[in-house]
Amino acid sequence: MTEHSEHGTQFVSKKYTSWPAMTEDINGGTLHAAFILAPLAMVMAREGDVPVKIVHLGHRDGTAIVVRKDSPYESFADLRGTEMAIPHRYANQRILIEKLKEDFGFGDDEITLIDFNPPEMPAALEAGQFESYIVGEPFAAKAEVDGFGRVLYFTKDIWPKFISCVLIVTQELIDTDPELVAELVQGISASGKWLDEGDERLMAGVHREGHIPVDPGRGAQVIIPDGFGTSPRMQAAMIASQRQYYNQDPELLKWVLSRPPDRVRYTELALARDEMEEIQRYAERLGFFSRRPVTAEDPFGFDDYCDPSFAESGRRPLPLQPADGQ
Template sequence: MPQENRLTSHALRRRQLLGAGLASALPLAAPQLASAASKSIVVGGLPVTCNLTLPIACVANATNNTSGGKAGGPLFEFEYSKYSGWPEIKESLMTGRIQAAYMLAPLVMDLVDKKIPLKIVSLGHRSGAVIMVRTDSAHKRFSDLKGKRIAIPSRFAVDFLFLRKMLARDGMTPKDIEIVEMAPPDMPAALYAKAVDAYCTGEPFGAAAQRAGYARPLAMTRDEWRNYICCVLTVREELIKENRPLVQELVNYVQAAGTWLDTGPVSRNKAVAIAAGRKFFNQDPNIIRFVMENPADRVTYGDLRMIKAEFDDLMKLSLEASTIKRPIAYESYVDESFVKNIKPVVITL
């Protein structure tokens, strides 16, 4: 196995070191699903701000259903199911235990290549990844990390591709560092304990350590990769075949949630209160608010267009990283029809 791909597993359970008190993200059992022709759906997600459009879509949909804000037509229901990591959510989607989830885009490409019937139907966010080092470290450039231990969530994570881009800028490759795979909630504690020298992940796990005062960003996608995409709304193909109206309404709400989140501080403060609750992320609201404000475009949601050239670029980077083994046709893993047929939804939260 090439040294570049020697990704060793690492398990640290020291979250109590986080003074900010980031809540653990234990998986919740996904409720039993009704038939594909029903008017309700369970959507899997992780407690990360890259998935923030999902709880907003769920609450906005429930609010409109209750208040009669949606005039005419069937009342669809979306239920959020929290997972602790990509392996768990991947297995649930593969087996059909859930029929929709926010997934890593390269992981969807790989699963489709392995004949798992999935389609990406919407983006979930833009930007939102950071590479963190200790505040008291001397690391100013990526060349300073030569020979150091750096944690990533998964070899399928776009965070890993971001790290590769930053290393390449300083004339380095993953061969020049030691890479470990680690669950994002464990990364801040690992950095605090000096078990790793840096970590690359999505928010709020960079903000948790930064707000606590012992970490600082070495690089952020908002500065280095503005069209960064990672988490995408993915559904099983049989759901599309059997219940297009439900999928369309889910996309309508996710896209509307993205637009609403980027309207300003009022919306984002409401989003913080929703996402921090036990039903969703179950996290310290101050940490989520830190992500929303420092700076305000640390994660963005308003531009959820699906652009083929961007997915092609993502595939190229994934091929270079050996994350996927061969090119995969865009049309085989993306269904643009729902984004093209969006019906405006009013978010009243």
């Protein structure tokens, strides 16, 4: 959101199509901040070429298990003997499936997990390449909106406050420009609070259709069509749909952010030690740190991969337009 602000740093979205491409840029020293899968971030902090730290969460929940609408599956138990696509072997979605396997008494081989690129999951489900997939939005909603898929579980119902992606920054950036990291973290925190609890004032750069000022100012301009809605979530859907961000149909993002409203949440994004340690325990058990196992002689813990200080260091106001400026 701060890209639309009048002052301060310009945080520029750099969109990737795969996790390896992103981790390659981080390890190559050309990318210093990214939203990335939580366990993958831990693996990078433990085994990567460039030291990184998790400094904030990106959101909570916002992941679902999807099956075909015409399939007979009503419970995870029904998926015994089937194939399921997961976004990455080091994803918290995989950890969730391992937890469900324990809860439902599955043996190791009773469901086959396949690494699959998230944007391709809906079409592959429709084509019958696997029976289900687990993914972050908007690729769960995509199957619903297109009419062939249905949600078997929202993560909010089976692992409340589920953590998928986290914000990592390189230790180099922390050391050279901690104020910049604080500005980014506090901007994300303030944006999340606005998304979940804000009023209908428009964000800077956002305009209602037919109410575009003669001199809209610098930066990207976003037009909200009549009837779309102007709540913070609807504004966010229009902003995120822009080509430089998600480049998705705004109606799909509107679905994600409203059906139901707690499908994905943007508050409580501070790093909680117990939650991260739970993910780490599963990551260790599943062998995520195979190149450098965690031992008593070579320990690894919350303080090695998390730095919660930036969220705690202050609050940042958002560039909202005055209510009478509509």
